[in-house]
Amino acid sequence: MAENSLPPHSRRMEAGHRLSVLVPRPFDGPLDYRSDRLLVPGTLVRVPLGRQELTGCVWDGEPAHLPVDFRPVSRGKTFAFAKLRPISAVLEHVPPLPDDLRQFIDWVAAYGLSAPGMVLAIALRVPAQAGSMKPLMGWMRKPGPLPDTLRLTPARRAVLEALEQGGPGTTAMLAAQSGASAAVIRGLANAGVLEECLMEVPSPAGQADPDHAPPTLSAEQAEAAEALVAGVEERTFNVTLLEGVTGSGKTEVYFEAVAACLRQGRQVLVLLPEIVLTAQWTDRFERRFGIRPAVWHSELGQKTRRETWCAIAEGRQQVVVGARSALFLPFARLGLVVVDEEHENTYKQEEGVLYHGRDMAIVRARLVQGAVILVSATPSMETLVNVQKGRFRHEVLEARHGTAQMPEITLIDMKEHGPERGQFLSPLLCESIEERMKAGEQSMLFLNRRGYAPMTLCRACGHRLQCPHCSAWMVEHRRRRILACHHCEYTQPLVSACPSCGAQDSLVPIGPGVERIHEEAQARFPDARLLSMVSDTLTSPTAMEEAVRKIASREVDLIIGTQVVAKGWHFPDLTLVGVVDADLGLGGGDLRAAERTMQLLHQVAGRAGRGTKPGQVMLQSYAGDHPVMKALLANDFISFMEQEAAQRRPGFWPPYGRLAAVIVSAPKERQAEELARLLAMHAPRGEGIQVLGPAPAPLALLRDRYRYRLLLRTRRDIALQPLLRRWLDGAPRKNDARIDVDVDPVSFM
Ligand code: ADP
Ligand code: ZN
Numbered sequence: 001m002a003e004n005s006l007p008p009h010s011r012r013m014e015a016g017h018r019l020s021v022l023v024p025r026p027f028d029g030p031l032d033y034r035s036d037r038l039l040v041p042g043t044l045v046r047v048p049l050g051r052q053e054l055t056g057c058v059w060d061g062e063p064a065h066l067p068v069d070f071r072p073v074s075r076g077k078t079f080a081f082a083k084l085r086p087i088s089a090v091l092e093h094v095p096p097l098p099d100d101l102r103q104f105i106d107w108v109a110a111y112g113l114s115a116p117g118m119v120l121a122i123a124l125r126v127p128a129q130a131g132s133m134k135p136l137m138g139w140m141r142k143p144g145p146l147p148d149t150l151r152l153t154p155a156r157r158a159v160l161e162a163l164e165q166g167g168p169g170t171t172a173m174l175a176a177q178s179g180a181s182a183a184v185i186r187g188l189a190n191a192g193v194l195e196e197c198l199m200e201v202p203s204p205a206g207q208a209d210p211d212h213a214p215p216t217l218s219a220e221q222a223e224a225a226e227a228l229v230a231g232v233e234e235r236t237f238n239v240t241l242l243e244g245v246t247g248s249g250k251t252e253v254y255f256e257a258v259a260a261c262l263r264q265g266r267q268v269l270v271l272l273p274e275i276v277l278t279a280q281w282t283d284r285f286e287r288r289f290g291i292r293p294a295v296w297h298s299e300l301g302q303k304t305r306r307e308t309w310c311a312i313a314e315g316r317q318q319v320v321v322g323a324r325s326a327l328f329l330p331f332a333r334l335g336l337v338v339v340d341e342e343h344e345n346t347y348k349q350e351e352g353v354l355y356h357g358r359d360m361a362i363v364r365a366r367l368v369q370g371a372v373i374l375v376s377a378t379p380s381m382e383t384l385v386n387v388q389k390g391r392f393r394h395e396v397l398e399a400r401h402g403t404a405q406m407p408e409i410t411l412i413d414m415k416e417h418g419p420e421r422g423q424f425l426s427p428l429l430c431e432s433i434e435e436r437m438k439a440g441e442q443s444m445l446f447l448n449r450r451g452y453a454p455m456t457l458c459r460a461c462g463h464r465l466q467c468p469h470c471s472a473w474m475v476e477h478r479r480r481r482i483l484a485c486h487h488c489e490y491t492q493p494l495v496s497a498c499p500s501c502g503a504q505d506s507l508v509p510i511g512p513g514v515e516r517i518h519e520e521a522q523a524r525f526p527d528a529r530l531l532s533m534v535s536d537t538l539t540s541p542t543a544m545e546e547a548v549r550k551i552a553s554r555e556v557d558l559i560i561g562t563q564v565v566a567k568g569w570h571f572p573d574l575t576l577v578g579v580v581d582a583d584l585g586l587g588g589g590d591l592r593a594a595e596r597t598m599q600l601l602h603q604v605a606g607r608a609g610r611g612t613k614p615g616q617v618m619l620q621s622y623a624g625d626h627p628v629m630k631a632l633l634a635n636d637f638i639s640f641m642e643q644e645a646a647q648r649r650p651g652f653w654p655p656y657g658r659l660a661a662v663i664v665s666a667p668k669e670r671q672a673e674e675l676a677r678l679l680a681m682h683a684p685r686g687e688g689i690q691v692l693g694p695a696p697a698p699l700a701l702l703r704d705r706y707r708y709r710l711l712l713r714t715r716r717d718i719a720l721q722p723l724l725r726r727w728l729d730g731a732p733r734k735n736d737a738r739i740d741v742d743v744d745p746v747s748f749m
Contacts, residue, residue: 015036016034016035016036016086017034017035017036017037017038017039018032018033018034018081018084019032019033019034019035019039019045019058019087020032020041020058020059020060020061021033021045021047021056021057021058021059021087022056022057022059022105022116022117022120023047023049023054023056023117023120024054024055024056024117024118024120024121024124025049025054025115025117025118026115026117026118027115027117028115028116029059029116030056030059030116030117031047031049031056032078032079032084033045033047033084033085033086033087034081034084034085034086034087035086035087036086037090039058039090040058040096041057041058041059041060041096041099041102042057042058042096042097042098042099042101042102043057043058043090043091043096044056044057044058044090044091044094044096044097044124044127045057045058045087045088045089045090045091046087046088046089046090046091047085047087047088048085048088053088055091055124055127056120057096057097057102057120057124058096059102060102060106065103065106065107065367066106066107066110067719069719069721069722070107070110070111070719070721091127094127094310095310095313095314095330097123097330098313098330098331098332100334100364100367100368101123101328101329101330101331103367104327104328104360104363104364104367105119105120105123105328107360107363107367108353108355108360108363109353110721111355111360111363111721111743112353112354112355112741112742112743113721113724113725113728113741113743114353114354114355118352118353119328119353121353122325122328122353123328123329123330125305125325126305126306126309127309137170137196137197137198137199138168138169138170138171138173138174138196138197138198138199139163139168139169139170139171139174139185139188139189139194139195139196139197140163140167140168140194140195140197141160141163141164141193141194142192142193142194142195146193147191147192147193149191150191150193153184155178155179155180155181155184156180156184156187156188158178158179158180159174159178159180159184159185159188160188160193161178162174162177162178163194165177168197168199169199170199171185171186206291207291207318208262208289208290208291208293208318208319209289209290209291210258210259210260210262210263210289211259212288212289212290213287213288213289213290214256214259214288215249215252215288217249217252217253217256218249218399218401220397220398220399221248221249221252221253221397221401223395224242224244224253224395224396224397225253225254225256225257226256227240227393227395228240228242228253228254228256228257228260228371228373228395229256229257229259229260231257231371231373231393232257232260232261232264232335232336232371233260233264234371235264235335235369236369237365237366237369237370237371237372238371238372238393239362239365239371239372239373239374239386239391239392239393240371240372240373240374240392240393240394240395241342241374241375241376241379241383241384241386241387241392241393241394241395242254242373242374242375242376242395242397243376243377243379243394243395243396243397244377244396244397244398245377245397245398245399245400245406245606246377246400246602246603246605246606246607246610247400247401247404247570247606247610248377248397248398248399248400248401249397249401250340250375250377250397251281251284251340251375251568252288252401253395253397254338254373254375255285255288255289257336257338257371257373258270258289258319258336258338259289261335261336261371262289262318262319264335265333266333266334266335266336266370267312267315267317267318267319267320267331267332267333267334267335267336268318268319268320268334268335268336268337268338269319269320269321269322269326269327269329269331269334269336269337269338269361270293270319270320270321270322270337270338270340271321271322271323271324271326271327271337271338271339271340271347271357271358271361272321272322272323272340272341273340273341273344273346273347273567274323274344274346274564274567275297275298275299275322275323275541276535276538276540276541276544276564276567277567277568278295278297278321278322278541279541279542279544279545279548280545280548280568280569280570281321282295282321285319285321289319293318293319293320293321294308294311294312294317294319294320294321294322295308295320295321295322295541296308296320296321296322296323296325296326296329297322297323297325297326297541298323298325299540299541308320309329309330312329312330312331312332313329313330313331313332314332315331315332315333323357324347324349324355324357324360327357327360327361327364331368334364334365334368334370335368335370335371336365336370336371336372336373337361337362337364337365337370337371337372337373338372338373338375339357339358339361339372339373339374339375340375340568341375341376341567341568341603342358342374342375342376342379342380342383343376343378343379343380343383343599345596345746348746348747350746350747354741354742354743356744356746358374358380358383359382359744374392377602377603377606378598378599378602378603378637380595380599381592381595381641381644381645381648381654381655382654382655384641384645385645385655385656386655400610402612403612404609404610404611404612405609405614405615406609406615406635407577407605407606407608407609407614407615407616407617408614408615408616408617409605409616409617409619409632409633409635410616410617410618410619410633411582411618411619411621411624411629411633412426412428412429412618412619412620412621413621413622413624414426414620414621414622415622423520424512424516424517424520424580424581425445425517425520425521425524425578425580425620426620428618429578429618429620430524430525432576432578432616432618433525433528433558433576433578434525436575436576437525437527437528437557437558439575440573441573441574441575441576441613442551442554442556442557442558442559442571442573442574442575442576443557443558443559443574443575443576443577443578444558444559444560444561444565444574444576444577444578444604444607444608445517445521445558445559445560445561445578445580446561446562446563446565446566446577446578446579446580446604447512447513447514447517447560447561447562447579447580447581447584448562448563448581448584448585448600449512449513449514449562449581449584450475450477450486450513450514450534450535450536450562451475451476451477451478451484451486451513451514451515452475452476452477452478452479452509452513452515452516452519453475453476453509453510453511453512453513453516454473454475454510454511454512454513455473455474455475455509455510455511456473456474456476456483456507456508456509456510457507457508457510458498458500458501458503458506458507458508459503459506459507459508460498460501460503460506461498461500461501461503461506463498463499463500463501465483465495465499465507467485467487467488467490468490469485469488469490469701469702469703469704470485470487470488470490470699470701470702470703471699471700471701471702472485472486472487472699474492475513476494476509476513477515478494478515478516478519479515481493481494482494483495487699487702487703488702488703495507512580512581514532514534514560514561514562515532517560517580518530518532518560521558521560525557525558528557528558529555529556529557529558530556530557530558530559530560531547531550531551531556531558531559531560532559532560532561533547533559533560533561533562533564533565534561534562534564535562535563535564538564544564548569551569551571551574552571554573559574563600563604565604565607566600566603566604566607567603569607570610571607571610572610572611572612573611573613574607574608574609574610574615575608575609575613575614575615575616576608576615576616576617576618577604577605577607577608577615577616577617577618578617578618578620579601579604579605579617579618579619579620580620581620581621582597582601582619582620582621582623582628582629583621583622583623583626584597585597585600586623586626586628588698588748590747590748591648591653591654591659591748592746594626594627594628594644595641595644597628598628598631598632598637598640601619601628601632602632602637604617605617605632619632627640627643628640651713652688652690652713652714652715652716653713654744656716657713657714657715657716658713658714658715658716658718658719658720658744659711659712659713659720659743659744659745660711660712660720660724660741660742660743660744660745661709661710661711661712661741661742661745661748662679662709662710662711662712662724662728662739662740662741662742663697663707663708663709663739663740663741663742664676664679664694664707664708664709664710664737664738664739665702665705665706665707665708665737665738665740666705666706666734666735666736666737666738667704667705667706667736668706668736669706671706671734671735671736671737672705672706672707672708672737673694673706673708674734675708675731675732675734675737675739676693676694676708676709676710677694678731678732679694679710679727679728679731679739680693680694680710682727682730682731683710683712683727684712684723684726684727688714688715688717688718689712689713689714689715689718689723690712690713690714691710691711691712691713692710692711692713693708693709693710693711694708694709694710695708695709696708696709697709697749698748698749699749705738709748711745712724712727720743721743724741724743728741
């Protein structure tokens with residue numbers, strides 16, 4: 001029976017309040033609980049759920065802040081008040097989640113069709129460990145004279161002396177210092193001489209000084225900085241794209257906007273695409289502002305996390321640099337969000353709750369009337385279109401800072417200048433590396449592929465080693481002596497006999513991974529000091545810091561790495577970049593393959609010649625005529641993006657239309673296929689709406705589940721979410737089959 005239908009008198013008789021509480025579970029919305037006290041939304045509480053007890057958050061009523069299109073159909077059933085379970089406890093010591101963070105959580109959930117509770121779970125990763133957040137309470141002397149009636153025994157006097165000398169302390173501390181018992185201390189408290197106080201008075205995080213060491217900006221930089229500062233000073237929502245060639249000083253320029261935000265007493269969030277970049281970034285920040293910022297990523301220890309979380313909630317921590325999950329921190333006064341390398345795909349969260357960090361950064365800033373700065377040398381098509389439409393502002397830095405010039409880019413046609421069989425470095429590239437070594441300069445080889453070889457083939461029977469759980473080849477990792485699937489966690493030891501025909505020593509590695517390039521470079525340049533920069537060996541910021549230090553102090557001649565080397569590093573003595581396989585990203589042919597390859601290669605090229613010596617970039621390619629290669633050689637990013645736009649516009653491909661992927665998966669192929677077909681039959685129809693598929697996914701088997709994909713594509717003026725909701729709410733829930741939705745997909749696997 002619904003609450004409303006109860007007669008009024010029976011309602012009045014119920015003690016307490018009905019509370020909406022969002023819990024970190026995949027329900028449609030918050031659940032109702034009962035509480036003696038009325039608690040404001042945002043308060044964190046412990047609530048029973050089944051036999052468990054969870055940390056949840058008191059939630060709001062209707063999500064009125066969401067556009068109508070986004071609102072979930074229903075927020076679950078209303079239960080009779082008498083049937084509601086009471087909340088178990090209130091987390092008094094944890095700062096409540098601010099309004100704008102709750103709205104943000106609702107938004108992320110509604111946009112991506114995720115359960116709001118699962119989005120909340122990201123924000124609750126810290127306070128969920130509620131026990132550990134209880135503050136330590138102690139005693140201090142109540143100000144004013146001692147009451148006349150107080151009997152000052154020697155034990156009591158000792159406690160008061162301990163307080164005078166050592167300051168406030170816990171019962172245990174005071175007892176140890178004074179020799180008095182706990183009862184004596186309690187007696188003093190009862191007599192009104194002591195009062196309770198917080199022992200862990202959180203130290204203020206220290207203030208970043210906006211005027212600590214400002215750089216002298218060039219005229220071009222100063223102009224851009226001024227515009228960014230103005231954006232912050234407006235104190236309203238606005239987005240600016242800061243576009244500038246690699247090495248043009250984009251960081252120095254947006255630091256001025258950070259300074260402006262600090263002067264307002266508001267907080268700043270800076271997102272980086274990879275946590276390994278945080279070390280170099282925090283160093284730079286410290287040089288500019290005289291203090292280290294807070295860092296936020298998955299590798300922090302619990303204690304640091306907790307302190308950082310509270311300091312941000314209480315507004316003591318002014319600047320946070322981190323990965324996309326930092327968007328869910330409880331900022332008290334957020335004023336500016338910077339998204340560095342905004343075009344990076346790593347901003348897309350691809351597991352669990354799917355969201356795009358860049359897009360959600362914009363949403364977060366809008367909810368607090370804050371400014372956003374998107375930073376890139378090669379902005380995404382999405383962002384460029386928003387600039388064209390006048391939604392985003394645009395500041396451009398044309399020149400590299402100081403005397404540094406843009407590197408010269410050349411192409412090595414591998415059809416003509418390819419290496420000998422079984423090798424992967426062209427003689428032309430090797431000669432150049434040698435020259436650089438002679439000149440005492442550093443070189444870098446880039447190959448975006450981990451491991452030794454991407455495929456292993458049996459020469460006797462043609463069998464290829466494949467993951468038993470995925471439709472993917474096993475990748476040899478020779479150093480770790482394993483074969484690994486790059487799509488699931490499956491690994492196996494290296495094998496000597498073919499598992500199919502049993503032939504001995506017939507297995508050969510096909511194609512290069514970065515380990516194989518390392519081996520070839522070692523043989524080719526025996527005197528060179530090599531360093532691998534690969535994401536699976538340099539996983540932590542500290543390991544990366546050490547590698548960066550070695551490069552900077554010139555203990556390295558040749559760096560060999562995967563995409564992690566392409567990021568925003570600044571190595572002044574690095575003058576040659578060799579791209580081992582410039583064509584690599586072009587295969588697969590998804591929507592953004594060319595754009596992504598262009599961005600990646602441009603970025604890796606940008607590592608060369610950042611100091612005083614000019615840089616050179618050599619692209620090994622079999623596809624010299626490809627628009628990507630032509631654009632790179634001509635350094636003409638604009639025409640390239642115009643061509644791309646021309647290809648996407650007519651078919652309403654993003655960003656000219658909207659796209660959502662629907663992935664159906666099941667343990668049996670037939671189940672997946674049947675459900676996918678059923679979905680296709682009930683697909684939304686109408687003008688400007690199109691459903692493509694179903695088709696087996698390129699990764700047709702992943703973690704033992706067969707996968708089919710459908711794509712819903714609409715015109716820009718048609719919202720996807722309500723279509724998806726209606727479509728999928730009506731879908732049959734079939735045994736083990738699952739339907740996953742990916743709004744604005746980045747991966748098409
Ligand atoms: P980008 O992010 O555009 O690639 P950076 O901000 O990393 O460029 O700048 C490249 C290098 O030039 C850095 O070492 C930076 O400190 C330096 N630099 C840029 N602008 C200035 C400036 N105005 N004064 C001093 N050094 C600068
Ligand atoms: Zn696998």
